Amino acid sequence: MTDAAPAIAVRGLGCRFGEIRAVEDVSFEVSPGELFGLVGPDGAGKTTLLRMLAGVLRPDGGDAQLYGVSVVRDPEGVKHEIAYMPQRFGLYTDLTVMENLDFYADLYGVPQAERRARLERLFHFSNLAPFGDRLAGALSGGMKQKLALSCALIHLPKILLLDEPTFGVDPISRRDLWLIVHEMVEEGVTAVVSTAYLDEAERFDRVALLHGGRVLALDTPARLQRGLSGEVLVIEVEAPRAARDLLVDHPKVRRVTLFGDKLHVTVASVASDGPAIERVLRDAGLSVHRAHKAEASLEDVFIERLAG
Amino acid sequence: MARKEAIQLRRDTRSLILAFLLPVLLLVIFGYAISWDVRDIRTAVLNQDQSAHARELLDAFRASGYFTFRSDLARAQEIGPLLDGVGVQLVLVIPPDFSARLNAGRPAALQAIVDGSDANTATIILAYTRAIVLSYSLDAQLQGARVNPPVTLESRVWYNEELLSRNMIVPGLVAVIMMIVAAMLTSLTIAREWERGTMEQLAATPVARAEVVLGKLLPYLGIGLVDVVVSAVLGVWIFDVPFRGNVLLFMGLSAFFLTGALGLGVVISALARSQLLATQIAMIVTFLPAYLLSGFMYAISVMPAPLQLLTYLIPARYFIVVTRGLFLKGVGPEALWLQGLLMIVFAALGLGLAIRSFRKELG
Structure with missing residues (x-):
């Protein structure tokens, strides 16, 4: 942590919907100026947390201050x-x-006087300029997100709160979106994404x-x-699923996870335990084919933390 | 905010059509359908006398213009089935001794059998029948001699000389339509933002609640005022209803009334959060009271006391006084100041509640 006053200070924040916390x-x-990430599976509480920070959802407990302004009081x-x-x-x-x-x-x-310059800058990143007269509903998913981000940035905010901005977005638009976010952070904007x-x-x-509404790490x-x-x-390895089943109960293996067709095997030390594990498979x-x-x-x- | 709403509205052809067609449709349908004037009473005759007297009496009925003769019956047994259907509303029975008794100077009887399933119409039919029989018997008694009756009534009906019920209905209808259309139109707007997910983004901006509500109301107030003009013009043009009052006063009071009704629509919309539910609630809370309890259909003075009290809460009740006053009586501010004041109160209340009910919060 730096010595400067935090841009966002969240303390004991909570929100429940009926029985669900x-x-x-x-x-x-x-x-x-920090780029802060909220990572977790669906239902982890990311959206609820961001809504409370944005002042559109009233917390049940705790408080969050954005540059000293409380989301509960103001x-x-x-x-x-x-x-x-x-x-x-x-x-x-329909606009x-x-x-x-x-x-x-x-x-x-x-102010009208400043709009032109800001729009030009936003268009520079978003490449939306040629689509100015198109209805927003007729844009592709990626362009919609870029437009939404542009609308959110039109007033030069100090804090960016983005809820899964790249969800369902094509790779090129995704790169554009991150470019905009990084650019803003360079300029000293604080971003929670x-x-x-x-x-x-x-x-x-x-x-x-x-996970489950709590910060695991x-x-x-x-x-x-x-x-x-x-x-x-x-x-x-060939037949990675079979390989996983072989290794899952092995005493030296702490965890084995399948990522695509590769196995990630967590062990105390690759140097000492690696050969024994390869032997089991052979x-x-x-x-x-390869082990490194x-x-x-x-x-x-994340998987370790969830399991732990 | 208002500009955005106006642009959206312009693109939303369905809502626009609804906004302009609904009042026209309501006006035409109700204007034509609702009438308490009884004309062309479908009449059947069982004439068992076939004398000159009987013919004279029937001619008197025919000449009045209120009765159309559908059929001549031969036997009394035919009456029942005829009234069971809808073809005939009145059966006149002239007994065989009708002319004989008249000639003998004795009282003769005429029987009128009325379909009473519509009590209002039946009452009116009987009144007409009585009047014709009365004047006929007066003639019969005097045998054509001219005398000056000691008392004559010269009646003059003010404001609605011909006593046409549509002159009373159309101005009231304008008020009812305004209430329905206004509340319906705005009940959609905020619910739509919730439904389409645009409310979350809107709520995250520093825009003031009052700004959102006013922005949403203004374009619809414009449409509402156009609707007022359209229905008033239609009323005068199609239904020949006179408009005797001050147009500016009418528009001004309409604007206040509309603001109140639009505000009510926003309240409903903010509470319901779904367009379907919002329109349904809007329909129930505006249409029924405005239709039944405003004095539009049924005179307030004949309602039971508790209902009468309730009508004081229905804004349309006061606005109907305004429209009828301006259309038919041509009265000025001196007669409508109370209603005008209440319109302003209604507008302020609708607006205030709308702003209070609208929350920039999810969940």
Whole structure:
């Protein structure tokens, strides 16, 4: 943590819907200019948490302050400084791209004189300029998300709250979206972004792993990976499913997970346990194409944390 | 906000058609369908006398213009089946001794059998029948001699000289239609934002609640006022209803009334959060009271006391006084100041409740 006052300070935040505790006693701080990730499976509480930070959902307990403004006491005050992009496309499909942008510029009170320059900048990233007169409903999924992000950014917010911005978005639009986010963070904007894609989590400065409404772990991606107990042996083998079943009860194997057609086997030390494990597979008549030590990915970390 | 809503509205052809067609449709349907004027009473005659007197009496009926003769019956047994159907509303029975008794200077009887399943119509038919028989017997008694009756009644009906019920219905209808259309139109708008998921994004902006509500109301107020003009013009044009009042006063009071009704629509919309539910609630809370309890269909003075009290809460009740006053009586502000004041109260109340009920919060 830096010495500066945090951009976002979450303390004991909770929210329940009936019996379900969507978010429970969550606390963390985000520094100004940080790119902060909320990672977790569906139902982990990412959306609920972001909604509370955006001031559109009243927390049942705890508080969150965005640059010193409390979402509990002054939810409207929070909204001037943030850009919130909900998971579900929230723009007007029966308005054109330009009309949507103008509408949000009006809502945020962006002066006419400044609009041109801002739009040009946003168009520069989003490549939406040629589609200005198209109805938002007629855009592709990726372009819709870029438009939503552009609308959210029209007022130069200090804090970006993005709920799964890349969900269901094609790779090129996804790259554009991240480009915009990184650009904003470079300029000192604080961003909290949720994602269910673990491969995206490595982009973040720090990541909070969420599960069942609670924070399981919170650190930089690198330290989370290092914090994984043991080492990961990646094995490419024929019949990976059969191989997994063989290894799952092996005394030296702490965990075995199938990623595509590769096995990630967590052991205490690849150097000392690796050969024994390969032997088990060969003895069973499975040919091992390749076996090597790998950096633990966030997926490995996440699965370990969930299991632990 | 208002501009965005206006653009959306312009693109939403279905809503637009609904907004302009619904009042026209309601006006035409109700304007033609509702009438308390009884004309062309379908009449059958069982004439057992076949005398000159009987013919004279029947001619008097025919000449009045209110009766059309459908059939002559031969036997009394035919009466029952005839009234069971819908072909005949009135059967006149002239007994065999009708002219004989008249000639002998004794009272003669005429029997009128009326289909009473529609009590209102039956009452009116009997009244007409009585009037014709009365004037006929007066003539018969005087045998054509001219005398000056000691008292004559010269009646003059003000504001609706011909006592046409549509002159009373159409102005009331304008009020009822405004209530329904206004509440219906806005009941959709906020529910639509919830349904399409645009509310979450909107709620995350610093826009003020009042701004959202006003922005949503303004375009619909415009449409509502156009609807007012359209229905008033149609009323005057198709139904020949006079418009004697001040147009500006009419538009001004309509604007306040519309604002209240539109605000009510927003309240419903904010509570229901689904377009289907919102329209249904709007229909129930506006149409039924405005239709039944506003004095539009049924005179308030004949309702039971508790219902009469309830009618004071129905804004359409006051607006109907306004429309009838302006259409038929041509009265000015001096007669409508109370109603005008109540319209303003209704507008303020509708608007205030609308802003209070609208929340920028999910869940």
